[in-house]
Amino acid sequence: MTTESQTHGEHHDPPYMLIFFVLLVMTLAEVGYAFLSLPKFWLGFGLCVMAIWKALLVAMYYMHLRWEPRKLWLLVAVPIPLVIILITAVLTEF
Amino acid sequence: MSSHTPALQGNLMVHDSTYEPGIQIYNMKLGMWLFLLSEVMFFTSLLGTYVILRFAHPDHFADPGAVLNVPLTAFNTFFLICSSVTMVKAFAAIQKGDQKGLKLWLLATILIGACFVGIQAIEYGALVHEGFVPMAAKYHALGRTGVEGGPIVGGPLYGSTFYIMTGFHGLHVSIGVICLTFVLIRAMQGHYTLSDHRGVELIGLYWHFVDLVWIILFTIVYLI
Numbered sequence: 319m320t321t322e323s324q325t326h327g328e329h330h331d332p333p334y335m336l337i338f339f340v341l342l343v344m345t346l347a348e349v350g351y352a353f354l355s356l357p358k359f360w361l362g363f364g365l366c367v368m369a370i371w372k373a374l375l376v377a378m379y380y381m382h383l384r385w386e387p388r389k390l391w392l393l394v395a396v397p398i399p400l401v402i403i404l405i406t407a408v409l410t411e412f
Numbered sequence: 413m414s415s416h417t418p419a420l421q422g423n424l425m426v427h428d429s430t431y432e433p434g435i436q437i438y439n440m441k442l443g444m445w446l447f448l449l450s451e452v453m454f455f456t457s458l459l460g461t462y463v464i465l466r467f468a469h470p471d472h473f474a475d476p477g478a479v480l481n482v483p484l485t486a487f488n489t490f491f492l493i494c495s496s497v498t499m500v501k502a503f504a505a506i507q508k509g510d511q512k513g514l515k516l517w518l519l520a521t522i523l524i525g526a527c528f529v530g531i532q533a534i535e536y537g538a539l540v541h542e543g544f545v546p547m548a549a550k551y552h553a554l555g556r557t558g559v560e561g562g563p564i565v566g567g568p569l570y571g572s573t574f575y576i577m578t579g580f581h582g583l584h585v586s587i588g589v590i591c592l593t594f595v596l597i598r599a600m601q602g603h604y605t606l607s608d609h610r611g612v613e614l615i616g617l618y619w620h621f622v623d624l625v626w627i628i629l630f631t632i633v634y635l636i
Contacts, residue, residue, distance in 0.1 A: 331504065332500075334497060334500050334501065334504070335497070338493065338494075338496075338497045341493050342490060342493065345486065345489055345490060345493070346486075348631060348635060349482065349483075349486045349635065352476050352482075352635035352636070353476070353477070361636065362636050365631050365632075365635050365636055366631065366632075366636075368631070369627055369628050369630075369631035369632070370628075372627045373624045373627050373628060376496065376620055376623055376624045376627065377620075377624060380496050380497075380499075380500045380616075380620045380623075381616075381617055381620045381621070381624075386437065387435060387436040387437065389434075389435040389436065390435055390436075390437060390442075390445065393435065393445065393446075393449070394445065394449065396449065397449050397452045397453055397456070400453065400456070401452065401453075401456045404456055404457070404460045405456070405459070405460055405463055408460060408463060408464045408467075409463065409467065411464070411467070411468075
């Protein structure tokens with residue numbers, strides 16, 4: 319465990335505050351974007367892209383996924399196709 | 413954690429110093445990640461249900477801001493993101509062996525997390541007062557429109573799906589606050605050190621996941 323802690327601590331300190339400001343700005347941008355007069359499809363698409371981007375930032379930097387072994391990335395990626403299938407497959411019903 | 417573990421290639425045992433078995437993380441962390449991935453599927457099922465019902469019965473639902481308090485919830489989102497920062501600061505502190513920093517940042521995370529739940533409870537109270545309850549046939553958007561008697565909007569599905577999704581998330585946050593309190597107590601007892609702070613890392617993973625889920629939920633439920 320000592321080795322793992324030391325290994326984890328060897329990388330440079332992640333830019334936590336920078337990520338925080340990016341998340342803050344993106345949250346404000348999302349709220350502003352939601353009330354633009356755009357077609358519903360582009361509103362939803364733009365908001366989903368921003369939400370996924372924010373989620374990725376949290377996962378990569380705050381959950382330290384960026385510095386985890388690639389095998390863990392593979393494990394984390396497993397539900398993603400299932401999520402996509404579940405959401406998009408039912409969308410095609412309407 | 414490299415080791416001189418022999419690897420089997422064909423019928424030959426090859427001594428390769430770079431061979432690393434498994435996923436190369438400790439078991440508890442792997443367990444936490446597996447749990448979080450199962451939670452991903454749980455929240456996906458709730459969101460998928462919401463998407464299906466919204467597309468099937470758009471008359472049951474309202475436009476963003478018509479019923480739900482978007483500015484208050486945006487502020488609450490900011491709060492939860494702040495708590496993610498304090499949580500990661502707590503982890504960074506114990507990585508450097510800073511016990512005082514660990515306790516202070518954990519306390520900050522607990523307080524902000526509790527505030528998030530409190531604000532959500534206030535939001536629920538206001539919505540219930542306006543008649544926006546699960547399975548309500550119709551409800552008046554009193555607060556949002558500022559007009560007495562407000563427009564009559566929506567149907568039973570909106571309230572049901574809203575409270576199920578945000579309620580389960582709020583439950584996860586509440587459980588997270590309780591677990592963080594437990595971790596803080598252990599930190600005050602000196603259980604976490606520079607060389608072993610797995611408990612802090614694990615609760616951190618859970619807390620950031622809760623924040624990540626809210627980022628998605630806030631967008632889909634409040635803004636779309």
